Amino acid sequence: MRGHLILALFTLLALFSASCGPGKTTMLYLDVEKTLKQARDNHADRKVDSVYYYYAAGEYLRKCKQEHGYSRFLASERYGLKAKSLARKAVETSEKESAEYVEPDLKSFKKTKKNKQKDQ
Numbered sequence: 001m002r003g004h005l006i007l008a009l010f011t012l013l014a015l016f017s018a019s020c021g022p023g024k025t026t027m028l029y030l031d032v033e034k035t036l037k038q039a040r041d042n043h044a045d046r047k048v049d050s051v052y053y054y055y056a057a058g059e060y061l062r063k064c065k066q067e068h069g070y071s072r073f074l075a076s077e078r079y080g081l082k083a084k085s086l087a088r089k090a091v092e093t094s095e096k097e098s099a100e101y102v103e104p105d106l107k108s109f110k111k112t113k114k115n116k117q118k119d120q
Helices: 002-018 021-041 051-069 073-094 113-119
Strands: none
Touching: 021 051, 021 073, 051 073
16 A cells, blocks of 8 residues: 555656756756857857857847746746757857858947047
8 A cells, every 4th residue: 555655656746747847947948058058169159140049049048047037937938948949040050161250340339439529
């Protein structure tokens, strides 16, 4: 009798842990972080074709973690799945050899008040 009770408890525990929100989202965002690292290693953050996917995946991942922190696990899972999709797309596009690199124009971002007055 006692063995049946223990078996029933383990079965229930297995059923509940399979659909556990915190566990699913934690594994999801760890997977996304790994995929984003692979994209970064492929220079996805500097290639024209993949820069959007790379940074969008990072922002969705940030939101996934934020929602996870507020215990909103369904929303966290949705953001995580979107981040995973974008991260995979970033890896795919960054692996293309024909991709061009983006060189940021830092001079346009560093306009001071003095330079703006000269333009007028």
